[in-house]
Amino acid sequence: MAAQPRPQPPPPSTTPPLVPILPSTFDENHLPSVLHSDPMTPDQERSSRRRTVRFIEEAGQRSLRLPRVAIATATVFFHRFYAKHSFQDHDRFEVAMACLLLAGKTEESPKKLDLVIRECWKLRRRAATAAAQQSQRLSSTGGESPASMASPSSTEVNLDPKSEEYTKLKERVLLLERVILHTIGFELDISHPYKYLAECVQNLNVKRLLEYDPSSTPLLKEGVKSINSQLFQDLFQYAMNFANDSMHTSLCLQFSSSQIAMACVYLAAKYVNIRPVTGKHWMELLEGISVEDLTCISVQILELVQPKKGLEGSEGALKRVRRELDGLAKERGGSSEKRLKTS
Structure with a gap:
């Protein structure tokens, strides 16, 4: 009996495997910049992310006029x-x-490469020029000088497209x-918090599950028909603001x-x-999230925005x-401490 031909292995796929982005346990002590031969501290790595996200937001919104979702995707x-x-x-x-x-390109708001480079270069140059003017005053504080936002050459001349x-x-x-x-x-195909946020607020609005604290019910704003309408306008606007703030962290x-x-x-809220409302609790109203995860996310956002939003009180927000x-x-x-110590 003739030998059967040995089956050939399938050709290697030309499509790269999907990179796991959501690790089961996120540890900023094991990020590439922290493990580098010339390592950053986790605080320095976090600061680099936040400062560059501010750059992306300013370039995308003011210079390139990209829609909010495109900036979030970037x-x-x-x-x-x-x-x-x-x-x-x-x-x-x-x-x-x-x-x-x-x-x-992804969010159907494409910008030409030359425009992106020109506007980002100008923004970087302006930031570097302002930083250079402040560097002498800030050098004595022990903090990072804003001059680090740019390479030395970026403060010198405009970038010649023919160079x-x-x-x-x-x-x-x-x-x-x-x-x-x-x-x-x-x-x-990037999913952002905005869609889920809007759905959650709409659901809470329809079911009338929230109310202002009786001790701090605000006056009705001009043009708003009811206190309930005002409540959900406030809730939606501030939730959107916090979602934008979350982009400055590694929460994604x-x-x-x-x-x-x-x-x-x-x-x-x-x-x-x-x-x-009476008889309801937050964990009944917020779907798909545990107390531990809610705590971890909330703390990371608040640590970022607390000084900026004036959330300083006698004990602090x-x-x-x-x-x-x-x-x-x-x-x-359970306890919210366990998740915080491992994140």
């Missing part, structure tokens, strides 16, 4: 890229340019766009967009003194929210 690309690569090996501003370029430097920059940005695509596993690497949305609704969340955890037989 931010997620940026966070995912630096979950796999280090700040030491890739210029964060050039990565930001590539993220804006790719996000514009060799400009040509090389275009090549680097285009190469980074391809590297980003491979890094994120060509996963371009740690939690789903729906979980982040639930935490933003909760924080918005706390900020404008809204509470569940952060302590008040933590105390309430700890109370919720105890009611459900």
